[in-house]
Amino acid sequence: MQDVLNPAIEASRLSKTFLAGGRRIEALNEVSFTVKHGLVTGLIGPDAAGKSTLMRLAAGLLVPDSGSISVLSLDATRQSLKIQSAIGYMPQRFGLYEDLTVQENLDLYADLQGVPMGDRPSRFEELLAMAGLFPFVKRLAGNLSGGMKQKLGLACSLVRQPELLLLDEPTVGVDPVSRRELWSIVYRLVKEKGTSVLLSTAYLDEAERCDEVVLLHEGSVLDQGEPATFRKSMDGRVFAAKAPGIPKRLLQTEISRTPGVIDALIHGDHVRIVMEGLTPPDARPDVSIVPLPPRFEDRFVTLLKKTSSVRHEVPYEKPIAQAKGAVIELENLQRKFGDFYAVKNVTFSVSGGEVFGLLGANGAGKSTTFRMLCGLLAPSGGTLRVAGEDLRHAASKARAKIGYMSQKFSLYGNLSILENLKFFGAAYGLSGNAGQNRIAWAIDEFSLADMKDAVSGDLSLGYKQRLALACALMHEPEILFLDEPTSGVDPLARREFWQRINDLASSGVTVMVTTHFMEEAEYCDRLAIMAEGEILKIGTPAEIKAGAGIENPTMEDAFVELIRAVEAS
Amino acid sequence: MNRRLGGLIKKEFLQIVRDPSSIAIAFLMPLVLLLLFGYGVSLDSEHIPIGVVMEKQNADASNFASIFHDSRYFSTRYYRSTRSATDAMISGKINAIVVLKQDFSRRIGHDAPVQLILNGVDENTARIVSGYVDGAFQKWLERDAAMRGLPLETPVRIEQRIRFNSELRSRNFLVPGLVAVIMTLIGALLTALVMAREWERGTMEALLVTPVSMGEVILGKLIPYFLLGMGGLALSVAMALWLFEVPLRGSIWVLFAASSLFLVTALGMGLFISSIAKSQFVAGQIAIIGTFLPAFILSGFIFDINSMPKIVQFITHIIAARYYVAILQTLFLAGNEWSVILPNAGALVLLSVLFFGLTWKNTRKRLE
Incomplete structure (x- = not known):
């Protein structure tokens, strides 16, 4: 029976450090918090806040350096096997075997969790119905969409009704419709079975869906309580x-x-x-x-x-450039992989100095469109002009006018900041004085001076992002492509980053952003919403929200409504 | 059987069947290696091209030259002068020149009527040719003397008897040795890779939070790959016996018993590697450099251990394949020689205890 008097999880002064490349990284520093029974507690924080470390400590996969953590009144360090028989845990990337089918994944986890044979048919039926996976039981997990994988991962962690469910970033990279479905499943569990849930996320808007919130930042608890109190x-x-x-x-x-x-x-x-x-x-x-x-x-x-002591402020102000004509023009752009259309009939144009966003879930065709725009992938059909050049014929000419920064921050992790800047300068053909000047500009503009000899792999996410942007701007491009530039960084770093993007746009640089992050869409002048390779709607954020037909919608509401409308028709 | 272990084993087999790279390593690679080594690589020298120069045609010289002509070891070409033969050797058409001097008949029994010019670039072939020519000349002398009814004046006669591989077919010892390489491939490389894959894809994390024990996780890998390895063994042995016609003089049961022992050792190495390397790339590199290449080079499979430098000979003692190759070659070519099999099997037991001990020490049900 559940021990309802004690909390589901109680952590007291937990500390954990890791050794990485000879450096000590403090993942958690004296963290104390409680997770109550029968509630959904959100562990909210940007990447590298220590969320996964905390989850793994609770699951008995890691041992704390100091402090203690008890889960369901059991000591997570010494009684980890007992805890593991009582909890459900879904790691990041869902922990599925992609070369097994949906049913085989369920069978495996049922075997591992010791679910009696007699209970299985009814349990599987319940889980498959909940996850909406009935039609796909014979499909390989690797061939499921992101949202379906997420729900299968959840189903696997629930094969034996757990008392406590730990979900490590279950909603990352998943489309908003699937995110909403996951939340409703989680709440149904809490209501019907009294399950306690600890769920981590980097999406701040999800905090509002939790009963209680623990706000984690750089290994410390900033605050905890009900979201309403936070708002109040x-x-x-x-x-x-x-x-x-x-x-x-x-x-x-x-x-x-x-x-x-x-x-x-x-x-x-x-x-x-x-x-x-x-x-x-x-x-x-x-x-x-x-x-x-x-x-x-x-x-x-x-x-x-x-x-934080740092003031995130704009260091300079530039005159606002007059908008030029269309800088990026796409007409009926298509890309096929085999007989699958990754991008279908995409048409839009972006004018100079505009910040244009491509919004969609993983697999919606954003990255494919982006790669074609950067001249990295040849279109299967349609026309494509970037900075006045037809990419089919003059890809390299167009590329000289393009700066590109990706989510993965394609930097050389074992080079220092200065070496990275020198390399990217040289790669864009800057040499001699011009190169020196540009490096000096980058170091000054992005306040990298005191870190310039630090190895870039060891930098914090915010620094890496700044350096990546600096590298993309070394050759003063007319157009800047940003691929999921701020996913996972903390809100201050995100604000600072967007401040720079806004400055660039003001000075006439055209900026194109892909994101699956609804909040980021609000920062754009105009955006295109993509799903399954097609554009559903183009317009300013206000226009797109107005089309949702509900009062005061968030961008996510608008997105979900759009998808529903398309599915209905 | 334990439900959890059964689930893990079933999962592993499903993965093996669906992953073309597992099948390739377990069955295609052995097939390719066996065909390559069975047919392509041969350490025997047959049909070595040699040039014969007869400075003067006469019955004795022609008679002697016909020996080369009739031998399966040589393919003979005739040249008119040493000079033209030398040109042919320089251009790589022939590997050696046999010159029969003008006064060949007169000088028989006195000094050297035959001159042998060797291309020393490939010293192995050169040595073989030299030995063959020497032998051929001795044989011809004997035959010639017998024909003339004269006693042969040689002080010592060496009578050769080759045991175990009397036909001197290199295939007969290469193919059994190859079995060791193939078993290393399946046992160490494949196991290290599939274990690292679980870490890479995050499925290990999901496994570890279930009530499964680390012993079950390890057994869940060990049993399927043991069976797969035995399948590879059966395939190799069948090909050795029926395709390459290598004799098996020992018992097939002893062969399978010794092979199981080696396979367990190889699996131990694979599991040990995956306990220290958690990415497929690193695990693959370590497995190739640490197990596959030594099984190839240091096991005595191709290169004789006794002719290696002392320090390298010393190193071979920690190479499990070395003991297995010794057992295999004995079983195939000599028989159930317990004086060879038992000490080598003992060494394999020690090594497998070592690797499983190290794996056990390195593996805890944690992510660190």
Whole structure:
């Protein structure tokens, strides 16, 4: 029977360090928290916050350096085998055998969990119905979509009804529709079976779906409690600023310099402002300021700004360039792999100085479109012009005008910052004085001076991202391609990054971004929503949200509605 | 059987059947290696091209030259002068020149009527040719003397008897030796790879949080790959016996028993490698350099251990394949020679205990 008096998980002053490349990395530093019975507790934090380490400590896969953690009133270090017979655990990437079918994966985990043969048919039926995988029992797990894999992973961790369910970043890289389905499954479990759930995520908007939240940052607990309390502390401190005559980037820059402003962020058609106190910011009379309901992220940013000493501010201001004509033009672009269309009839154009986003889940065709735009992949059909060059004939000419930065930060991990800059400069044909000047510019612009001899593989995610952007800008490209540039970085690093992107756009650089991160879509001037290789809708964030047909939708609501509409038709 | 272990074994077999690279390593590679070594690589010298120069045609000289002509070891070409034969040797058409001097008949029994010019670039072939020519000349002298009814004046006569591989077919010892290489491939390389794959794909993490024990995880790998390895063995032995017609003089049961022992040792090496290398790339590199290449080079399969430098000979003692090759060659070519089989089997037992001990020490049910 469940021991309801004690919490499901109780961690006290947990510390854990790892040795990586001769360096000690402090993954967790004196972390204490509790997970209550019968609730969904969210472990929220950016990449490298220590979420996975914490999950693995709870599952008895790691041993803490100091402190203690008890799970279901058992000691996670000494009684790990007992814990493992009572919990369900889904690791990142779901832990599925891709060369086994859906049914075979379930069979295996049922064998491992010792589910009696007699109970299996009914249990499998229940799980398959829950995951919507009935039609696919004979399909290899490797051939399932991301969302289906996620649900199969969840089903496998549930083959024997666990008392406690640990889910390590179950929603990463999965489309919003599948994310919502996962959440509803989790809540049904909690309601019907009384399961306790600990779920980690880097998506801050998911915090609001949890009963309780533990906010983790750089190995320490920043805060914990109910999301509503988090929001309540920000009541009356969040505003939207709108000014029809002023470009929103200029407005944002102005507001961010107003005293008392903690955070000013472009969000669709307005600038979202978080204040230190309850008074709205002073602004020009033509700026309209209205209060907004606070979000979880507002609280996180406020907490981070309190702890971090670095001011993330724009170092310079440039005149806003006049928009040029269309810089990127696609018409009926197609790409086939075998008889599968990865990209089908994609048509849009992007004008100079615009920030254009491609939004979609993994496998929607964003990366394929991107590779064609960068001249890395030949289209199977349609036309494609980038910076005035037809990519079919003058790919290398066009490439000289393109800067590219990917999510994986394709840097040389064992070279220093300076060596990486030198290499990318040379790769773009910069030499002598021109090269020297550009490296000096990069080091100054991205504040890399005190770290320039550090090996880039050891840098924090935020630094890596800055360096990657610097490398992509070495040859002063007219167009910048960003592939999932801020997934997993903390909100401050993300703001700083977007500040730079906005500056670049203001100075006339065209920016194209792919993202599966709904929040990031709000930062774009216009965006295209993609699913299964096709464009569902193109427009400004406000236009796209307006099309959702619900009141005050988030970008995710709009996305989900769009997908539903397509599926219905 | 234990339900958990049964589930793991079933899963492993499904993966083997569905993964073309496992099948390739377990069955295709042995097939290719056996065909390559059975047919392609031969350490025997047959049909070595040699040139024969007769400075003066006469009955004795022609008679002697016909020996080369009739031999399966040589294919003979005739040249008019030493000079033209030398040119042919330089251009690589022939490997040696036999010159029969003008006064060949007169000088028989006194000094050297035959001159042998060798191409020393390939010293192995040169030595073989030299030996063959020497032998051929002795034989011809005997025959010639017998024909003339004269006693032959040779002080010592060596009578050769070759035992175990009387036809001197290199296939007869290469094919059994190859079995050791193939078993290393399946036991060490394949096992290290599939274990590393579980770490790489994150499935190991999912396994470890189930109530399964580490012993079950290890046995769950050991049993399927043991069976796969025995399949590879059966394939190799069948090909050796029926395709290459290598004699098996010992008992087939002893062969399978010794092979199981070696396979367990190889699996131990594979599991040990995967306990220290958790990416397929690193595990593959270590397995090839640490087990596959030594099985090829240091096991005595191709190169004789006794003619290696002392230090290298010393190193071969930790190569499990060395003991297995010794057992295999004995079983195939000599028979159930317990004085050879038992000490070598004992060494294999020690090595497998060592590797399983190291694996056990390195493996805990943790991610660190």
